[in-house]
Amino acid sequence: MLEHLPDRVSVYEVSPRDGLQNEAAPIPLDGKKRLIEALILSGLTRIELTSFVSPRWVPQLADADELVRDVNAPEGVTLSALCPNAKGFERARAAGLAEIAVFMSASETHNKKNTNKSIDQSLSVFSEVVPPALEAGMRVRAYVSTVWGCPYEGEVDPKRALDISKRLLALGCYQVSLGDTIGVGTPLQTRRICRLFLDAVPAEKLALHFHDTRGTALANALVGVEMGFRDFDASVAGLGGCPYAPGAAGNLATEDLVYMLHGMGIETGIDLEKLIEAGRVAESVIGRRLPGKVHQAGLMRKRS
Amino acid sequence: MLEHLPDRVSVYEVSPRDGLQNEAAPIPLDGKKRLIEALILSGLTRIELTSFVSPRWVPQLADADELVRDVNAPEGVTLSALCPNAKGFERARAAGLAEIAVFMSASETHNKKNTNKSIDQSLSVFSEVVPPALEAGMRVRAYVSTVWGCPYEGEVDPKRALDISKRLLALGCYQVSLGDTIGVGTPLQTRRICRLFLDAVPAEKLALHFHDTRGTALANALVGVEMGFRDFDASVAGLGGCPYAPGAAGNLATEDLVYMLHGMGIETGIDLEKLIEAGRVAESVIGRRLPGKVHQAGLMRKRS
Numbered sequence: 380m381l382e383h384l385p386d387r388v389s390v391y392e393v394s395p396r397d398g399l400q401n402e403a404a405p406i407p408l409d410g411k412k413r414l415i416e417a418l419i420l421s422g423l424t425r426i427e428l429t430s431f432v433s434p435r436w437v438p439q440l441a442d443a444d445e446l447v448r449d450v451n452a453p454e455g456v457t458l459s460a461l462c463p464n465a466k467g468f469e470r471a472r473a474a475g476l477a478e479i480a481v482f483m484s485a486s487e488t489h490n491k492k493n494t495n496k497s498i499d500q501s502l503s504v505f506s507e508v509v510p511p512a513l514e515a516g517m518r519v520r521a522y523v524s525t526v527w528g529c530p531y532e533g534e535v536d537p538k539r540a541l542d543i544s545k546r547l548l549a550l551g552c553y554q555v556s557l558g559d560t561i562g563v564g565t566p567l568q569t570r571r572i573c574r575l576f577l578d579a580v581p582a583e584k585l586a587l588h589f590h591d592t593r594g595t596a597l598a599n600a601l602v603g604v605e606m607g608f609r610d611f612d613a614s615v616a617g618l619g620g621c622p623y624a625p626g627a628a629g630n631l632a633t634e635d636l637v638y639m640l641h642g643m644g645i646e647t648g649i650d651l652e653k654l655i656e657a658g659r660v661a662e663s664v665i666g667r668r669l670p671g672k673v674h675q676a677g678l679m680r681k682r683s
Numbered sequence: 684m685l686e687h688l689p690d691r692v693s694v695y696e697v698s699p700r701d702g703l704q705n706e707a708a709p710i711p712l713d714g715k716k717r718l719i720e721a722l723i724l725s726g727l728t729r730i731e732l733t734s735f736v737s738p739r740w741v742p743q744l745a746d747a748d749e750l751v752r753d754v755n756a757p758e759g760v761t762l763s764a765l766c767p768n769a770k771g772f773e774r775a776r777a778a779g780l781a782e783i784a785v786f787m788s789a790s791e792t793h794n795k796k797n798t799n800k801s802i803d804q805s806l807s808v809f810s811e812v813v814p815p816a817l818e819a820g821m822r823v824r825a826y827v828s829t830v831w832g833c834p835y836e837g838e839v840d841p842k843r844a845l846d847i848s849k850r851l852l853a854l855g856c857y858q859v860s861l862g863d864t865i866g867v868g869t870p871l872q873t874r875r876i877c878r879l880f881l882d883a884v885p886a887e888k889l890a891l892h893f894h895d896t897r898g899t900a901l902a903n904a905l906v907g908v909e910m911g912f913r914d915f916d917a918s919v920a921g922l923g924g925c926p927y928a929p930g931a932a933g934n935l936a937t938e939d940l941v942y943m944l945h946g947m948g949i950e951t952g953i954d955l956e957k958l959i960e961a962g963r964v965a966e967s968v969i970g971r972r973l974p975g976k977v978h979q980a981g982l983m984r985k986r987s
Contacts, residue, residue, distance in 0.1 A: 381684070532985070533985050593977045594939035597901065600902075635897065643871040673897045676896045679832060
């Protein structure tokens, strides 16, 4: 076990989008910018800023256009945003983004509830988004959610997720991020899913996106690293999930992931002290405690 | 990875002792009994009830004698308590316990701060506790803490922990539980420590005791299971740690451990639904939210 660890892993930060979209009260634009600036300062080079969905559906992200225009990406930093459809893509392009992300579910019911489309309809919509984005010189990432389980259907056949992923890659997406959206995954299941995907798709075209709903996110990430995955999504301080059940249901905390990786000698390019500082900014911006463990405990300091 | 999983793992529950000893306000005796009864109902068969330390040092556990006399262990359930010295052992014997546990640190400074003894002094005290306990027909377990790191000394040489463990086993302890007391461990370090111990000591004489201070407890436990450990300490709902930093610094939550193990087809004999119920009792008894993830999220329920 742990005989085949990589030298480096890439972390894709989702807190400004996945973390803030569920907050009951929208966060002021200035707070979002402070969070993003702190994330960039920590050394994160891939950050998902927001989502170009309709403000009627997600009023928390109604400032997407302004936010993207206001944030400057330093050399080497890629900023992205979710785009559910052609209209979202046009807004992202107009705002000057170099990368966007499309998203859908591996389970029919969740896709319908989340996007009001069937899986085929989602793929059809993306076939009208991804090629124009590529022609405009942008990169497109894709999310496939509910790969480890669906809140409506229960178990999901990972072969369906693989089929969807292949179609998204065939459209021209550079990477598909596989999501344990409801945080039910356990390590053997993760190994099975990783193996299925790695047998069919090059590792660099894949990422893992764990939610820590039942505490297994980091153990699952460890399995993913060992199996050959090199790209992991995370959210600073575990920002995300339902604010009505603090501590539950959040994203894997970026600090916890980075702490584990650095502890195994795996580089991320991230300054963990500065990342913890970014988590404090997140907590200040959001106005409540956040569940990430390293966020709460900090690094070890010798006492006298 | 995960090619060599066992059919069964034994869970040693520490919440009544390790969980309650740090509470600012002592928990009423009746609340402790309700928690212990709920833990027994969940199928846990090894539970550490309390500590026979001086009430001057740990007033939270001043009711140890009465608690142990009041709790009845059903057939197949082993109850235990910490005993720091001969006086504690005599109290445990008088109260009718079949098992006790002794404890010390792998780092000199932590042992001194925690027990006011040098490591040699601790071993000397236990040489006057363990043999009489065995003669009285009791079993003795041992804890070695700070194996993954010391809050005063930083890194700890695991060879020192191994040497101490061998001496405790030579005294007649049936098992040594190795503790990441401050929750700094990462998986490669865990693999290194596990290998060192398993090369020198049979697995059944060893247990792992992780704190989830930095989120790595379950990932470390996964490494331990894979390496051959079959005994794990945990605390329901993550009870334990410092109540002034809720969510931080607690024990590995028993529900999270059991959820992961069951998800990999490893039996524990524990009914996870009833264990979650015991976590609710713990929360009610202690009067505050507890950090365990499965405790907060529950099992997956299909929505319609």
